[in-house]
Amino acid sequence: xxxxxxxxxxxxxxxxxxxxxxxxxxxxxxxxxxxxxxxxxxxxxxxxxxxxxxxxxxxxxxxxxxxxxxxxxxxxxxxxxxxxxxxxxxxxxxxxxxxxxxxxxxxxxxxxxxxxxxxxxxxxxxxxxxxxxxxxxxxxxxxxxxxxxxxxxxxxxxxxxxxxxxxxxxxxxxxxxxxxxxxxxxxxxxxxxxxxxxxxxxxxxxxxxxxxxxxxxxxxxxxxxxxxxxxxxxxxxxxxxxxxxxxxxx
Amino acid sequence: xxxxxxxxxxxxxxxxxxxxxxxxxxxxxxxxxxxxxxxxxxxxxxxxxxxxxxxxxxxxxxxxxxxxxxxxxxxxxxxxxxxxxxxxxxxxxxxxxxxxxxxxxxxxxxxxxxxxxxxxxxxxxxxxxxxxxxxxxxxxxxxxxxxxxxxxxxxxxxxxxxxxxxxxxxxxxxxxxxxxxxxx
Numbered sequence: 001x002x003x004x005x006x007x008x009x010x011x012x013x014x015x016x017x018x019x020x021x022x023x024x025x026x027x028x029x030x031x032x033x034x035x036x037x038x039x040x041x042x043x044x045x046x047x048x049x050x051x052x053x054x055x056x057x058x059x060x061x062x063x064x065x066x067x068x069x070x071x072x073x074x075x076x077x078x079x080x081x082x083x084x085x086x087x088x089x090x091x092x093x094x095x096x097x098x099x100x101x102x103x104x105x106x107x108x109x110x111x112x113x114x115x116x117x118x119x120x121x122x123x124x125x126x127x128x129x130x131x132x133x134x135x136x137x138x139x140x141x142x143x144x145x146x147x148x149x150x151x152x153x154x155x156x157x158x159x160x161x162x163x164x165x166x167x168x169x170x171x172x173x174x175x176x177x178x179x180x181x182x183x184x185x186x187x188x189x190x191x192x193x194x195x196x197x198x199x200x201x202x203x204x205x206x207x208x209x210x211x212x213x214x215x216x217x218x219x220x221x222x223x224x225x226x227x228x229x230x231x232x233x234x235x236x237x238x239x240x241x242x243x244x245x246x247x248x249x250x
Numbered sequence: 251x252x253x254x255x256x257x258x259x260x261x262x263x264x265x266x267x268x269x270x271x272x273x274x275x276x277x278x279x280x281x282x283x284x285x286x287x288x289x290x291x292x293x294x295x296x297x298x299x300x301x302x303x304x305x306x307x308x309x310x311x312x313x314x315x316x317x318x319x320x321x322x323x324x325x326x327x328x329x330x331x332x333x334x335x336x337x338x339x340x341x342x343x344x345x346x347x348x349x350x351x352x353x354x355x356x357x358x359x360x361x362x363x364x365x366x367x368x369x370x371x372x373x374x375x376x377x378x379x380x381x382x383x384x385x386x387x388x389x390x391x392x393x394x395x396x397x398x399x400x401x402x403x404x405x406x407x408x409x410x411x412x413x414x415x416x417x418x419x420x421x422x423x424x425x426x427x428x429x430x431x432x433x434x
Contacts, residue, residue: 017423021423021426021427023427023430023431024376024423024426024427024430026372027372027373027375027376027430028370028372028373029395029396030369030373031287031396032367032368032369032370032373032374032377033287033290033291033366033367033369034366034367034368035286035296035366036296036366039300040282040283040286043278043282043286043303044275044278044279044282046304047278047282047303047304047307047308048271048274048275048278050304050307050308051274051307051308051311054308
């Protein structure tokens with residue numbers, strides 16, 4: 001190998017070396033490759049244009065940007081997605097269906113469809129012509145339009161408001177208080193103390209009453225007075241009697 | 251035929267901002283076909299080569315301000331083109347999740363279907379043989395056989411010693427001959 005190399009050494013700098021390779025020598029040294037017509041005529045211009053373009057956008061890329069830290073997180077995001085996809089891509093996630101489910105499913109669905117079509121098409125009831133056009137107006141005429149003043153009431157539940165509750169409580173208080181008052185006013189004690197006779201006699205000194213009774217009332221009358229205590233007193237008659245007495249005394 | 255512009259003049263004009271674009275145009279005129287063919291012989295397909303040649307010149311434009319004149323300008327550009335071509339082929343392999351043998355098979359299909367190949371049967375066989383070689387070995391052969399580059403220049407491009415390049419070329423030629431004889 002070394003010997004052969006030394007022999008070739010002086011030949012190799014010119015093309016005489018090829019004489020040792022008959023098969024290679026037979027091959028034309030002409031360039032067998034070709035280029036499209038006019039290729040080299042505009043290659044220079046194309047290279048210059050390309051150079052100018054690269055200079056103009058020197059390292060700026062295509063203008064697109066990404067959020068800060070995007071590529072730092074991208075690998076993790078992709079790996080996470082792959083993990084999720086692998087997990088989701090398991091056989092139906094362990095869910096199963098009854099045996100033969102899919103075999104019958106299409107016929108069941110078609111059956112439902114046919115039923116629904118039958119229901120939609122079979123409409124036995126009808127309405128008068130123009131009924132629905134008039135219906136809306138009829139309802140409004142009977143409700144909103146009925147009150148010409150345009151009262152727009154707001155319906156509230158009476159018993160639900162706080163004011164009603166307070167009013168109810170006040171009424172009960174009045175009723176109870178009124179009842180108590182009436183009882184008092186009609187009690188015998190109250191009637192007695194607020195009667196005309198009592199008022200008049202309360203102004204009369206006690207000694208005069210004693211002397212009158214001793215002079216003008218015999219024991220029999222007193223008994224009648226006591227036993228007739230419950231009888232009602234005719235005030236007009238009593239007034240007249242007292243007035244007569246006073247006139248007689250004066 | 252106008253004389254080719256000197257690389258030193260191109261670099262000088264490029265360093266001046268007002269003449270930078272003019273210098274780049276001069277660079278394009280002088281090297282676009284060389285760079286293109288260098289790429290094309292690696293990737294076979296014209297459209298792929300077209301994309302790559304533009305990418306390469308864009309890289310040249312961006313990195314030329316930092317170019318040190320201790321190396322040849324065109325070997326520096328060849329290095330960029332070589333790296334882009336190898337990157338492209340590796341990417342193709344990764345995208346299709348295939349081995350390098352499958353990429354070679356894919357390139358053979360491209361060669362067979364290419365509308366921009368008018369070589370005879372022998373030339374087609376040679377290209378098929380080259381496709382079977384490892385990428386760097388193919389590069390060495392292409393630069394030596396088709397571009398007539400010196401080993402020192404190829405060494406600058408590939409970053410490989412001259413001795414290793416000579417051995418690599420020798421092996422490449424042996425493999426090609428074996429392939430051609432097997433297909434006869």
